[in-house]
Amino acid sequence: MVATTERDGTTWYECEMCGLLFDDRNDAEQHEANCDAEEPSYIQ
Numbered sequence: 384m385v386a387t388t389e390r391d392g393t394t395w396y397e398c399e400m401c402g403l404l405f406d407d408r409n410d411a412e413q414h415e416a417n418c419d420a421e422e423p424s425y426i427q
């Protein structure tokens with residue numbers, strides 16, 4: 384799940400696995416779907 388964070392009046396979307404921030408929800412969801420910050424065996 385992508386987390387939302389408000390900072391300076393702007394909503395950011397955060398990858399919960401690696402903490403990367405995006406200003407676009409779709410970008411964050413696409414990144415998270417392919418994020419390899421966790422062990423692959425954990426996700427699959």
Ligand SMILES: [Zn+2]
Nearest residue numbers: 398400401418
């Ligand atoms: Zn990530």
